[in-house]
Amino acid sequence: MSKKLPLQTTRSVTPVAAYHQDLLLRDGTLLRLRALRPSDRDGLKALFHRCSPESIRYRFLSTIKSLPVELLDRLVKVDGATQLALVVVPLEEPENRIIAVGRYHVIADRPQVAEVAFLVEDDFQKRGIGTQLLDALAEIARAHDITHFSADVLVDNLVMISVFRKAGYALTSSASYGVTHLEFPLLDKADPA
């Protein structure tokens, strides 16, 4: 693997919790990418309520109008190794305003495979954030010996599928009941196949 993480990430919690980097969008906007913190609970809830019903449906694969407490608990509680979440926030305060979140969790009986999911606030979609979140998650996952990502995506979610495809991953997919299940290896794309 030729790429090195900007910050050390190991199987322990602390280094991933310290992960942060600046995020430069194609239009010149500078944002901050950092690890999710327990204090981001309200920020995640606010992001959910700022998103359109369509974005929420794409993220959760069904129409939900509010975030059940148990689901919010699960979204906030990450261990930094088998579950990990990165958020995109403004560079300036209020730094607890969350613009986007990308996360993965390792699948219980497949320790080298993690399922990824993303939510980018509508006004910030299609500006490159999802692509950069995917890159960052993949880099951290590789450092945790995760070899594959998987994702469940509504069949009409062409933007999400395009993000995975344009990132250069070799996708395998199967569709069932309106959901496409994608899986792809996290090869270091800088290396020859």
Ligand SMILES: CC(C)(COP(=O)(O)OP(=O)(O)OC[C@H]1O[C@@H](n2cnc3c(N)ncnc32)[C@H](O)[C@@H]1OP(=O)(O)O)[C@@H](O)C(=O)NCCC(=O)NCCS
């Ligand atoms: C899907 C999502 C995460 C993508 O994030 P994003 O920040 O909007 O993605 P990016 O801007 O990095 O890339 C979007 C790409 O899709 C392409 N795209 C845009 N509209 C498209 C369409 N109708 N069909 C196909 N591709 C399209 C864009 O061209 C862009 O490619 P580019 O890199 O050449 O510009 C975001 O739109 C989102 O949160 N959607 C709602 C929730 C969701 O779908 N989550 C996924 C569940 S796993």
